[in-house]
Amino acid sequence: MGTKHDVLTEDELATFKISPEIHQEIARFIDRTGTEPSREAINILDWGCGRGRSVAKLREEGFNAYGVDIDERTMRNGYSVLARRGLDPTSVLLNLDDTSRFPDGFFHCICSDQVLEHVRHLPAIFSEMWRLTAPGGVGIHHFPGSRNFREGHLCMPLIHWLPKNRLRRTAIAICLTAGAGPTHQWPETKGSGFWPTVDTYYRYLDEKTYYRDIDDICAVATQAGFDAGYKLLGGAFPATRNWLPAALRRNGFPGSSIFLVLIRAKIDGTPA
Numbered sequence: 093m094g095t096k097h098d099v100l101t102e103d104e105l106a107t108f109k110i111s112p113e114i115h116q117e118i119a120r121f122i123d124r125t126g127t128e129p130s131r132e133a134i135n136i137l138d139w140g141c142g143r144g145r146s147v148a149k150l151r152e153e154g155f156n157a158y159g160v161d162i163d164e165r166t167m168r169n170g171y172s173v174l175a176r177r178g179l180d181p182t183s184v185l186l187n188l189d190d191t192s193r194f195p196d197g198f199f200h201c202i203c204s205d206q207v208l209e210h211v212r213h214l215p216a217i218f219s220e221m222w223r224l225t226a227p228g229g230v231g232i233h234h235f236p237g238s239r240n241f242r243e244g245h246l247c248m249p250l251i252h253w254l255p256k257n258r259l260r261r262t263a264i265a266i267c268l269t270a271g272a273g274p275t276h277q278w279p280e281t282k283g284s285g286f287w288p289t290v291d292t293y294y295r296y297l298d299e300k301t302y303y304r305d306i307d308d309i310c311a312v313a314t315q316a317g318f319d320a321g322y323k324l325l326g327g328a329f330p331a332t333r334n335w336l337p338a339a340l341r342r343n344g345f346p347g348s349s350i351f352l353v354l355i356r357a358k359i360d361g362t363p364a
């Protein structure tokens with residue numbers, strides 16, 4: 093599988109699958125409408141779309157899908173595949189600053205995959221998502237729990253539990269010495285020595301990750317106007333989960349991801 097640094101190819105897309113939970117929530121949304129809208133009448137936004145893999149797949153399935161991302165360089169790596177599929181890449185993959193181009197309530201579904209743990213200013217993002225969501229529409233967000241045993245980007249245990257200070261930097265150095273580290277070499281660390289590599293990893297976690305308690309995330313979503321609910325997906329020991337302290341359990345210890353569902357109520361207060 094390619095990374096955000098690689099140009100997206102048709103071969104990679106052929107093996108990429110939209111998560112079944114996203115399809116389920118779209119089907120639930122359609123059920124709630126009590127009508128049978130055509131797929132092209134359903135507007136979907138992939139927030140943090142990266143190279144646009146989900147956008148390409150959802151378009152293939154007939155949905156009117158768009159993507160938005162903070163990193164234009166990554167999006168550019170998806171342009172050629174989208175163009176070959178007859179789409180105008182810059183109209184379907186938009187920079188984060190350009191969401192104002194979409195009118196209020198345009199999207200029936202806003203989804204994100206492995207993105208919310210990277211968002212610095214959550215209240216601003218949830219407010220904009222609320223503005224963009226149609227009354228009765230749904231937000232579907234899949235991301236790692238803040239109490240996962242392993243930090244998924246660096247593949248190191250527990251380092252994201254530590255405060256963003258020298259203690260964490262030391263822990264990264266210890267993990268690296270013990271042989272833990274990302275599965276693929278990062279272009280940013282190519283040719284770097286030990287401490288510059290530690291600093292690159294430390295800076296990445298410091299500047300690009302914001303792990304939060306799921307209760308706090310739901311509170312921000314509720315403040316923005318959504319009805320918020322979530323479930324945990326996967327994880328190594330689901331049978332023993334009930335024995336864990338609540339703060340660990342709800343935040344995905346030891347290895348569950350979180351699937352957050354945000355519904356924008358209709359004007360009369362009903363979900364759809």
Ligand SMILES: C[S@@+](CC[C@H](N)C(=O)[O-])C[C@H]1O[C@@H](n2cnc3c(N)ncnc32)[C@H](O)[C@@H]1O
Pocket residue numbers: 096139140141142143144145160161162163166188204205206207210211212217
């Ligand atoms: C781990 S990648 C996931 C990409 C894509 N969802 C996928 O599965 O291929 C996280 C993406 O979120 C983007 N991102 C980070 N913060 C963001 C924000 N505040 N708004 C939109 N996108 C953001 C990053 O640029 C990156 O492309």
